[in-house]
Amino acid sequence: MTINETQDEIIEEFELFDDWADKYEYIIDLGKKLKGFPEEQKTEENIIKGCQSRVWLNARQENENLIFEADSEAIIVKGLVNMLIRVLSGHTPKEIAEADLYFMDKIGMSSHLAQTRSNGLASMVKQMKNYAIVYGSIKS
Amino acid sequence: MTTITEILDIQAIRADFPILNQEINGKKLVYFDNAATTQKPTSVINAISHYYNFDNANIHRGIHTLAERATRDFEASREAVRDFIGASSIEEIIFTSGTTQGINLVASTFGRKFIKEGDEIIISGLEHHSNIVPWQMLCEEKGIKLKVIPVTDLGELNMEAYQNMLSEKVKLVSVNHVSNSLGTINPVKDIIDLAHSFGAKVLIDGAQASSHLNIDVQELDADFYAFSAHKLYGPTGIGVLYGKKEILNAMPPYMGGGEMIKEVTFEKTTYNELPYKFEAGTPNIADVVALKAALEYIAFHGKENIAAHEDMLLHYATEQLLEIDGLKIIGQAKEKVSVISFVMDGIHPQDIGVLLDNQGIAVRTGHHCTQPLMQRFNIVGTTRASFAVYNTTEEIDRLVAGIHRVKKMLL
Ligand SMILES: Cc1ncc(COP(=O)(O)O)c(C=O)c1O
Numbered sequence: 001m002t003i004n005e006t007q008d009e010i011i012e013e014f015e016l017f018d019d020w021a022d023k024y025e026y027i028i029d030l031g032k033k034l035k036g037f038p039e040e041q042k043t044e045e046n047i048i049k050g051c052q053s054r055v056w057l058n059a060r061q062e063n064e065n066l067i068f069e070a071d072s073e074a075i076i077v078k079g080l081v082n083m084l085i086r087v088l089s090g091h092t093p094k095e096i097a098e099a100d101l102y103f104m105d106k107i108g109m110s111s112h113l114a115q116t117r118s119n120g121l122a123s124m125v126k127q128m129k130n131y132a133i134v135y136g137s138i139k140s
Numbered sequence: 141m142t143t144i145t146e147i148l149d150i151q152a153i154r155a156d157f158p159i160l161n162q163e164i165n166g167k168k169l170v171y172f173d174n175a176a177t178t179q180k181p182t183s184v185i186n187a188i189s190h191y192y193n194f195d196n197a198n199i200h201r202g203i204h205t206l207a208e209r210a211t212r213d214f215e216a217s218r219e220a221v222r223d224f225i226g227a228s229s230i231e232e233i234i235f236t237s238g239t240t241q242g243i244n245l246v247a248s249t250f251g252r253k254f255i256k257e258g259d260e261i262i263i264s265g266l267e268h269h270s271n272i273v274p275w276q277m278l279c280e281e282k283g284i285k286l287k288v289i290p291v292t293d294l295g296e297l298n299m300e301a302y303q304n305m306l307s308e309k310v311k312l313v314s315v316n317h318v319s320n321s322l323g324t325i326n327p328v329k330d331i332i333d334l335a336h337s338f339g340a341k342v343l344i345d346g347a348q349a350s351s352h353l354n355i356d357v358q359e360l361d362a363d364f365y366a367f368s369a370h371k372l373y374g375p376t377g378i379g380v381l382y383g384k385k386e387i388l389n390a391m392p393p394y395m396g397g398g399e400m401i402k403e404v405t406f407e408k409t410t411y412n413e414l415p416y417k418f419e420a421g422t423p424n425i426a427d428v429v430a431l432k433a434a435l436e437y438i439a440f441h442g443k444e445n446i447a448a449h450e451d452m453l454l455h456y457a458t459e460q461l462l463e464i465d466g467l468k469i470i471g472q473a474k475e476k477v478s479v480i481s482f483v484m485d486g487i488h489p490q491d492i493g494v495l496l497d498n499q500g501i502a503v504r505t506g507h508h509c510t511q512p513l514m515q516r517f518n519i520v521g522t523t524r525a526s527f528a529v530y531n532t533t534e535e536i537d538r539l540v541a542g543i544h545r546v547k548k549m550l551l
Contacts, residue, residue, distance in 0.1 A: 020165065020498045025549055028491075053490045053520070073520065074488040075550060076495075112494075119490060 003095055006087045007103035014107040023108070024076065031079030037071040048120045048127055053077055055120035059131040065090050066135055068128060077119050080104075080112055084121075088128055093136030097129055146452075147445045154530045156181040156437075167500030170535045175320050175348060175479050175526035176504055177370045180434070184374060187433035191426045199425055200399065200416075214425055217432040218415070221380050224435050225365060226356035231414035232388065234381040235428055239347040240270040242366030242381035243314070245418065246343055247274035249391040250364075255311045257283035262302070262310055262340075265291040265516055266319040266326070269509045271345045275314060289315070291516050295322040295471035303334060310340040317349035321508040321524065322471025323454075323479030325353070332361050341387065347371055351528070352450060352477040354443055357382050373528075374434030375427035381418075388414050395420040446529045450478035453527040457536045464543055470522050478527035481508075484543075487550050489523045495546040496523075501539055 001009070017023045037046070037056050048055040053074035060067050068089040072078045087103065088096050104110045113122050154160055157179045162169050171179060191213070197206035199214050218230050227233060236242045251274075255261065261275050265288050279286045287305050290298045297315070313335040317328050332342045343364035346355060351372035357365050365382040369375055383391075393400055393411055397420035402410040411417045438446065457480055461467055466485035484492065493505035506521040507514045514521055525539060 021545075021549065024495060024498065028549060053488055074490040076491050 003087055003091055003099045007101070007106075010083055010087070010103050011106045027079035027083075027109075028075055029079070030082040031072075031075040031077070034071070034078050034082040034085075035069070036078070037069065042071065048123045053119055055081065055124050057124055057127055059128070059135070061135055064092050066093055066096055066132060068131075070124065072120065074119065077112070077121055080109060080121060081124065084125065084128070093132040096132035097136055099129075101125065146449065148441055148449055148529070150449065150530065150532055153441065154532075156183070157530050158182060158185075160530060164500040164502070165498050170501040170531075170538050172525040172527065172531065172535070172539065173502045173504045174351075174528035174531075175323075175371070175508075175524065177376065178351060178373050178528050179530070180375065181373055181437050183437055184430050184433045187430040188375060188426050191429045195429075196426070198422055210425055210429075213429045213432075214423070217428045220432040220435045224355070225350075225380075225382055226358050227382055228358060229385060232382055232385050234383065234388075234415045234418045235423055236366070236379045236381050237377055237424070238368040238370070238379035239345060239366045240368075240379075242364075242379055243271055243343065243345065244274045245381055245394045246314075246364050246366075246383070247278045249394050249418075250341070250387065251275075251278045251312070252282070253390075253392055255282065255284055258285075258309065259311045260285045260287055260305075260307070260309045262287045262289060262305055262313045262315075262335075264289040264297055264302075264315045264326070266295070266297065266322065266324060266513055267314075267316060267510065268320055268345065268347070269511070271314055271316060272512070285309075288512075291513065294473050295319070295324050296473045297324075297326055297331075299327065299330065302331065306334060306338045306340070308338055310335070310338055312341050312343065314343040314345065316345040316347070317355075318346075318352065318477050318479075319471070319510075319513075320348045320479070321510045321513055321522065322473065322481055323348075323476040323526075324471055324473040325349070325475035325477060328362070329360055332363075336361065348477065348479070351438070352447055363387055369427065369431045369434060372434055373437055374431045378424050378427040378431055385414065388418070393417050393420070397421045399423075441529065449529060450527050450531075453531055453533065453536065454478040454480070456533050457525065457527070457539070460536060460540045461543075464540065464547070466547070467543070470517055470519065479524060480526070481522035481524045483519055483522055484547070487546070489521045491550060492523045492543070492546050495549060496539070496542050499538070499542045499545065501542050503539075 042056050046056040046058050048057055053072055055072045058069045068085050070081045072081055104113055159179050195209045197210040199211040218233050221233050222230050261284055263275055275286055289302045292298050318325050328344050335342045341363040344362045346365050346367040350367040363384050368379040400412050400417050400420040402412050468483050470481045489505035496503055504524045
């Protein structure tokens, strides 16, 4: 599935919900399902400093593709991280670097990407893209 | 249950704050983030627009009518502030951009001139970053030692430890009157008297006290007292630094520029008198003028009445919140203003904040700019609900119901 196909799939899933609580319950559930990091991997190197909750991100390359793993202290952020990984992980650095993440806006969650939320999510997306750029340039 | 006959008509007061009358995420707004900033009554909003519509001019030195009017209103506000904190003279009232600037002013002028290598400064474990970092910067620059009064499990200052810290080496003590994170009211009169007995000066960070407590800088015998207008129903971007006249006179100026000079030649500049010596450049005139409207608003309703209402809300909320399983209040000082910080088993404060916002309830989550205090309690942050004159017990019921809902969603 392409990045945009996954985004469209998520948007469709969210169309089933007509109230905020259903949406958030779903996201909370995704947060609980995200595997997360073992404590020893929550290193300074992996941390993305948000103001309020810490987010950890790890990237590695498998064949052509970049694989992301991430974790957060806050469960809603973790659920959103789960979706971001579902959208971006497993694609080539070029695809990730060029991705336009429109699904967050479409499912009404774009406020969580605002820097003012200080939840580390915006920085995480930036960091994912940075990884993609770095891995992309190593290859070429 | 607390029973109290309300003197204030809270519904009428709510009507003075147009911002409260709106829906957030489809629910009636509950604004419980008053310790961060309070909302503004119509009279304050009108004072700003009136100033720009009719009176705007640069102040002092102008000879035309508008300049006279703007100057008159600006200085009338200074007099209102003097009265509000019980200072003896308007020369002791310096307008700043806020508490933060007031503290930095003292650190940069008083601190640089009068505190030397080997001296000591005392702050407390309850301080806001703005009453920590300026002193750290000064200490690093000059080789001064920074000491910190420890905080007890209840969130009060350990006064015995404070007494033991005092010596002739201590030149300044800088503590808050009220803790923004926990609501603790500190015994600042005792803190000041003890410091004075060792010859140390005292700065009180009054950011959180000014809207809740009666302030009398002469009775306290504070050497400096700093606060922000935006936390007492006034505009953002304006604050006050009170300083005793003889100390202010001995201090060098803060910033150089217009307004703060008497005469400038390239050989030598002489500085203006107090308070203008510390007010370089064109000040925030409109907001200073509107600050007076905020002080009048408080005076009209009576600080005691406002405090009584907020006290009732504090006790009601404390009782109600403590009934929630897994909820723990951080900061259980005997003397508190209407601020409640809490943590919940297994739930990150940020998740609480997001899910309450979806129910139209505005609280603050995080470390509240007091990271050392959070470390003291071994927590990443809290959820903080802080009440003002326009809040009601019905709104607290909404908060309690909201938290139950959050719990159900998360656990
Ligand atoms: C205790 C305390 N000190 C200082 C400040 C800083 O005030 P301002 O940001 O208005 O300068 C605050 C504001 O949150 C505060 O609560």
